[in-house]
Amino acid sequence: MHLYWTVLLINYNPVHGICIHVVKSILLAYKWMAAVLGAKDAVEWIYRGEGAANLVLAYCGSAPKFIHVLVSREFLEAVEKKVLGQRPSWRVDAAKVNPLCDSVLLIADHSKFPHVSGIFKEDFCVSVEIKPKGGFLPVSEFIAEENAVKKKIIRFKMHQLLKLHQGKIRKISKYDPLDMFSGSKDRVQKAIKSLFLTPQNNFRVFLNGSLAFGGMDGSADSASYTLDQAFLDGLKHIIVAKDGMHIKYFLELIAETIFKSGLLDRLLEVQKLDAIDIEGAIHAYYDIVSQPCMVCREKDGNKLSGRYSSLHSMPRDEKLKIVRDYLISSTAKDLSLMISFRSRGNNLESPYKVVFLESTKQTFDYKASFIDLDMKPLKKMEYYYKLDQQIVSFYVKMVKDKEAIDNEREDEIRCLEDKDLSAFLRLQRNDVSTLSHTSN
Ligand SMILES: O=P(O)(O)O[C@@H]1[C@@H](OP(=O)(O)O)[C@H](OP(=O)(O)O)[C@H](O)[C@H](OP(=O)(O)O)[C@H]1OP(=O)(O)O
Numbered sequence: 001m002h003l004y005w006t007v008l009l010i011n012y013n014p015v016h017g018i019c020i021h022v023v024k025s026i027l028l029a030y031k032w033m034a035a036v037l038g039a040k041d042a043v044e045w046i047y048r049g050e051g052a053a054n055l056v057l058a059y060c061g062s063a064p065k066f067i068h069v070l071v072s073r074e075f076l077e078a079v080e081k082k083v084l085g086q087r088p089s090w091r092v093d094a095a096k097v098n099p100l101c102d103s104v105l106l107i108a109d110h111s112k113f114p115h116v117s118g119i120f121k122e123d124f125c126v127s128v129e130i131k132p133k134g135g136f137l138p139v140s141e142f143i144a145e146e147n148a149v150k151k152k153i154i155r156f157k158m159h160q161l162l163k164l165h166q167g168k169i170r171k172i173s174k175y176d177p178l179d180m181f182s183g184s185k186d187r188v189q190k191a192i193k194s195l196f197l198t199p200q201n202n203f204r205v206f207l208n209g210s211l212a213f214g215g216m217d218g219s220a221d222s223a224s225y226t227l228d229q230a231f232l233d234g235l236k237h238i239i240v241a242k243d244g245m246h247i248k249y250f251l252e253l254i255a256e257t258i259f260k261s262g263l264l265d266r267l268l269e270v271q272k273l274d275a276i277d278i279e280g281a282i283h284a285y286y287d288i289v290s291q292p293c294m295v296c297r298e299k300d301g302n303k304l305s306g307r308y309s310s311l312h313s314m315p316r317d318e319k320l321k322i323v324r325d326y327l328i329s330s331t332a333k334d335l336s337l338m339i340s341f342r343s344r345g346n347n348l349e350s351p352y353k354v355v356f357l358e359s360t361k362q363t364f365d366y367k368a369s370f371i372d373l374d375m376k377p378l379k380k381m382e383y384y385y386k387l388d389q390q391i392v393s394f395y396v397k398m399v400k401d402k403e404a405i406d407n408e409r410e411d412e413i414r415c416l417e418d419k420d421l422s423a424f425l426r427l428q429r430n431d432v433s434t435l436s437h438t439s440n
């Protein structure tokens with residue numbers, strides 16, 4: 001018998017105008033789904049995580065699998081009440097479950113292997129969730145000179161400074177997406193280690209579907225990254241290491257899988273659909289929504305808008321393609337990758353891909369999936385442009401401030417050196433005179 005573990009996505013009340021497409025797609029199944037979940041059914045749904053738009057619950061009951069599920073207001077209210085204690089308070093304040101939804105979306109739980117009873121005795125499963133973010137430096141000719149730093153420094157790194165300044169994070173991430181997407185095994189390993197050291201909202205580990213490491217709330221600054229004993233004990237079920245270095249080997253396993261699977265190479269291709277950067281795409285956007293181009297209007301003062309005339313004079317379908325590709329790329333820059341592992345043991349019939357971990361000489365089944373694939377909405381384009389400019393200008397300012405501070409420090413050091421030198425010379429002169437006194 002196959003028992004599928006599923007997760008349930010409940011749309012929040014769209015107070016911030018978020019995501020109604022999930023609800024729309026569910027209504028299609030209305031006619032043929034008979035069961036409606038009631039308040040008592042909430043016990044079978046456990047909190048899995050959440051983002052800005054969705055609250056994600058995993059099914060732990062034994063009912064047959066479904067694809068779309070109708071729900072009652074009572075079920076939604078009971079679920080909201082049930083998980084309240086587990087949700088981060090800032091998420092609770094930011095959004096409520098929409099009690100008017102009459103249906104929710106069931107999707108496969110990618111943090112587990114579907115359980116097939118009788119085949120696997122040791123069903124222990126460890127999963128990682130990685131949000132790799134954008135992994136390439138733009139080369140667009142439309143990037144303004146004052147923003148040229150974007151071609152050298154990855155956005156993630158610049159954004160970290162702004163987030164630190166805004167209090168969204170307490171320390172700068174050690175992670176560099178350029179390592180992750182480098183195609184070099186050593187650099188992928190470095191990226192995984194960095195994620196482990198500073199997971200923020202980019203790295204989580206689940207043991208048998210329950211969060212074991214990293215922040216649950218999806219915020220960039222989750223408080224508890226402590227390694228609890230349960231996590232270490234859990235890893236011992238998967239990784240066989242007499243030297244006790246389970247974490248080291250686990251990180252190697254993740255890096256090996258990412259490197260071998262080529263998953264990020266394919267993701268990078270999609271990210272690169274953003275060929276002309278938001279500084280180019282924004283012009284096409286204004287034309288598509290038939291609004292005057294605010295960027296050209298602003299730049300008119302310094303006679304730079306001519307530079308974008310090639311974009312404004314393009315045929316409409318090309319402009320549409322630019323914007324569509326930009327939004328697809330943005331989705332690819334914000335999605336997460338989930339990889340689940342279990343020890344393969346002697347089972348040769350497994351339908352899953354295999355990875356071999358050289359350090360422990362173990363073979364693992366793995367399955368990898370991308371999650372959070374909701375297409376970014378067109379209306380975000382203006383916001384993307386503003387955020388991009390904010391990130392870059394803040395970074396440039398910080399670098400300039402730092403240079404100024406460094407220069408000031410150098411001056412101070414020079415001054416101090418001068419003072420020390422003259423003090424030293426004075427001392428020497430005194431010594432000489434003392435010496436001459438003594439000799440007299
Ligand atoms: O702009 P970014 O790079 O900060 O990405 C946002 C993410 O922030 P991050 O920097 O990864 O912590 C942000 O993540 P959090 O909610 O902060 O965990 C969202 O994923 C947001 O997408 P959406 O608005 O929910 O569709 C993301 O917005 P998009 O820009 O991808 O639309």
Ligand SMILES: Nc1ncnc2c1ncn2[C@@H]1O[C@H](COP(=O)(O)OP(=O)(O)OP(=O)(O)O)[C@@H](O)[C@H]1O
Binds near residue numbers: 054
């Ligand atoms: N299919 C899945 N299997 C297991 N866990 C999942 C699945 N989908 C989502 N999750 C968990 O729930 C969390 C939130 O889901 P998701 O990112 O889709 O929500 P969102 O509201 O769209 O987030 P965002 O703010 O990034 O847009 C994920 O980070 C992940 O931990």
Ligand SMILES: [Zn+2]
Binds near residue numbers: 282293295296308312
């Ligand atoms: Zn323009």
